[in-house]
Amino acid sequence: MSKETNSQRPGGPGPGGAFGFRGGMMPVQKAKDFKGTLKRLISYLKPHRLQLLAVLITAIISTVFSIVSPKIMGKATTKLFEGLMLKFKGVPGAKIDFDYIGQIIILLIVLYILSAIFAYIQQFIMAGVAQKTVFNLRKEVDEKLNRLPLKYFDSRTHGEILSRAVNDVDNISTTLQQSLTQLITSVVTIVGVIVMMLTISPLMTLIVVVTLPLSFVATASIAKKSQQFFKGQQKALGQLNGHVEEMYTGHKVIKVFGHEKKSIEQFEAINETLYQSGWKAQFVSGMIMPLMSFVNNIGYVLVSVAGGILVTKRSIEIGDIQAFIQYARQFAQPITQTAMIANVIQSTIASAERVFEILDELEEIPEAVNAKVVDDPNGEVSFKHVSFGYEEKEMLIEDMNIDVKPGQTVAIVGPTGAGKTTLINLLMRFYEINSGTIFIDGIDIRELKRDDLRSLFGMVLQDTWLFNSTIRDNIAYGKEGATEKEIIEAAQAANADHFIRTLPDGYDTILNEEASNISQGQKQLLTIARAILADPAILILDEATSSVDTRTEVQIQKAMKHLMNGRTSFIIAHRLSTIRDADLILVMNNGSVIEKGNHKELLEKDGFYADLYNSQFSGHNQIKDAG
Template sequence: MSEVTEEEKAAAARRQPGPRGGPPGAGLGMPTESAANFGASARRLIGLLRPQRAVILLATGFAVVGVVLTAIGPRVLGRATDLVFAGVVGQRLPAGTTKEQAVEGLRQSGHGQMADMVSGIPDLVPGQGMDMDAIARVLLIAVALYAGAGLLSFVQNRLVVVAVNRVIMDLRRAVEDKLHVLPLPYLDSQPRGELLSRVTNDIDNLAQSVQQTLGQMLTNIVMVVAMLAMMFSISPLLAVIVLVTIPVSIWLTKVIGTRSQRHFKEQWATTGQVNSIVEETFSGHELVKVFGRQEEVGATFEERNQALQRATFGAQFVSGVIMPVMMFVGNITYVVVAVVGGLRVADGALTLGSVTAFIQYSRQFTMPITQLASMANLVQSGVASAERVFEVLDAPEQRPDPQVPAVPDRSDGRVEFEDVSFSYSPHAPLIENLDLHVEPGQTVAIVGPTGAGKTTLVNLVLRFYELDGGRITLDGVDITQMSRAGLRSRVGMVLQDTWLFGGTIGENIAYGRPGAGRKDVRAAAEATFVDRFVHSLPDGYDTVLTDGASNISAGEKQLITIARAFLSDPDLLILDEATSSVDTRTEKLVQDAMRALRGQRTSFVIAHRLSTIRDADVILVMESGRIVEQGSHDYLLERDGAYARLFRAQFVAPMDDESDPLDPRALAASE
């Protein structure tokens, strides 16, 4: 049978893209992800807005009314221009004549073009200046129109913000729920910084992109339609000239957007890599300094940071070209419209007010197109982030719990392994055909060389990993027929690696049992000798643990985790090197407390120091995923087998022996 040690598994994991738990900087510098599937991701992103369609439709209605009011504004201002122009021209014509007589007089005097222009001016009265009352009324109407449009735009933007924030809140909730159902192998395969980047930076970028583009997109699309309608109502010829710019603008946007899409995907992928470096380096900064790897870590960071700089520059530069290109196209259109419009005014086909209104419409027509084009960088960036979030949401989930979970009739703590097989890789079996029967109340110690499968054995009991074959029962019930929450609520676990959250010492202990009171917390603390050092702290149980609980020692952290497990009052205890971080005297006290706690509970104790498990009811000796010996401490010493060799290696081996006493090869050589 082939053997895969934990070191080999770790080494294999480090060779995979995005490992978790490797040394600082491990797993970085991997190739950039492939280009985003923009169309599918964009459609899925739009689908997220469906629950808020009522709010979005209401916002669209306000946008339509607001744009209509805005569209009427230039026509009203054009009317004011015509009144002003009629007054300026009219006062230069002889009073007492009609408009027709004035036009005929201009023609007879050889000013035919001037006559054509005067004939096209409405409300012109020869000899009469500007009608200030009429101009004031028109301007008041324009002010009312623009004020109403501004108010509607404010309401529309507020509705869009409400809708987007609800969507992002639902998305965050979906990601949070997803993280709880992801299998442990998936989390083990992802760098922490990369996963954190997806659920924080990418969602924040997505929220910003959608919020900035959705409202403008609604307004701009309606604006394009409204401005186009108004332009055709004034002059179909000028409107056609403006329409020629649309396919040009679309073609330019597509060409530039295609180039920027790849850069935005690379930008956010590289951002996750940089975050991973920072997270891993700072979480293991002591090791980095101890081994003098600052320069190597700095070089790795610099490499990825420069890659991020290049990707960001490429994304922003390429997408930023859209705005000046569209402005250039708009300016060319403006020049053509001004020239042709001026000629039409000179011919009397259009009034000056109509041309000025058309120029405003053409500017307002090209402006939303330019804004839509300039939003391409935000859209590309947002869709790239959305795709990275969707990859988390689409990750395969752990096997669902049974619809009607089984519940053991009793809580004795009897555990049975029946022909259990498991491997991390299909090509490298670890545990094969394992049978084990643990009676209620027994303390089972598991010993063996590194990579023998000790921790894997207890992880299988908790269903952190699924079996390849066989089954495990708890009190006669197959654990796969129980809900994971129901199974794990019966198990208390203390690991070698402590985990404490930001909060008080009392809150960290109470984490073991929801609803636990201060009296229960103190009782658990006294049983595990946490109470002994808590009283030396200024705030006692209300002492707030800093980031990483750096304001208490490693041994004190371990004691708190043990107290937390004690408070949970489980049917089954799992202690994985639980006393490895405490001093010898504290270890003795904790062992006494554990012995009292284990009196009525089944316990699995993983230990490298054999002195800690002398009083175990059963000692299991594992090698290569198999139990090669089992029995009491005295019985196994009398057999003079694998356990006896381990015992002699720890307590009898010469002090100057440079070999690793737990190395299976050294043990085999000593036989």
């Protein structure tokens, strides 16, 4: 599957890397509505107001303790310097006051421990807030995806939906847990450091502040340049994930048609694009730290010169210079972090916007308020003046009328794209009709709950769907709370019991992810057993024997005959020889039912169906003669 979770955070010592900051995470794109999305994202944090207040308070206390430490340490330096100078001048009884210095060191240790404790509390609370917030967001996205119509999934790639539901939510989670606390700490540090520097020397503070515009200009210009490279990197990363997912899920087809070389060439081309964008993005963004260090070093030189002059004039003490240089260094770090966090927040808001786009998608039409229930389904189906189009301007089905009596077998035939599968999608309300009505036992399907409607159907498709579990669980999927006896009886009715018992673990045999440890025919028998266990009123069969050998086909046909007995059945037919006995054959072309009748009646009409039927059998005879 498409996994971008780790890949979206390029490694390497990006900007701010020295502070454990996600320097490589530049914005994928800018949010279309930054303020609106930010406000909506903040609304998810409102239930945690008290915890956020606690985070703010602990962040302030932790930062204050770490900020006052350099000035206290400066006093120890001053005391040490004064003692050394007195001894150097030969003052009788002169000595260094180690008791005073020791007291300061103990005080500093206590302050640093308290700072670390409050920082731990801050991170602990924020981790809980972040995870609860993202838990609720993930839950909303999951519930929303369950309410979205099939149309939404058909019009988007799996990778795109996965990226929004997993990677974008993960991006929000990381930002809430890391960047938000860093932002609070950085702002408090900037304010606190400025206050402490002003208490030492307004002149030196002015020198440090004057160098700030240079830092901002340098950071902004590089960030702007690197953003386009990061955007290209994310685009290439999405293409690479999509390609890998597609190649992995279709690896058998690739091998059958010998497309390994082409697939590798495509991968290498996308990978090269990703490499080029990636190293440029990392290199350009990585220039921020050296450039910031250069600007800061200029500030240090000016501060040192000014400090030396002030010491000679006895305006400040020697320890104050040491403390001030520490503050200047502390001042540079949160400035850099704040600049980079601004980029991360931009990326996070863009991710949030993509997630909110899912949450704002048009949902399925709400269930009927006073929904009806088909208590004893007979399987009568009617299409009355049904019209449908995937796009409103392009109608696929127009004014369709079909009447199917209970227990009838209805075959739907026609060329590819004729609308056979569309008809089934409409019947099960995977898509909503534009006009007209579909009835089941005289009830408009829109008056039924979707779950109740779909519970009336059993499906056996050409492409079998089995999941990674035991054979017993796969069959039992057809009925909630199915007993062992019911499972075995369903398997026997589907002619699957014999082959299941020949397997090493019988019904406890675990199917792998693709169920490739049993044959195609055995897979189909299991899906028929599942449908028999579900005991549906209406069956939908999509030519289940098209990819199996003749002997297995006979077994499947027997199982299907047992399954279809007494039930209304819709068969999407590809091989017309399998539907000769159908009560009603619907011949579809370009979304319309162009012919109706049984096999004999349609052959006598000598129309579209007759041409299809004769073309299949003439082709069969030609092959036979050639053999």
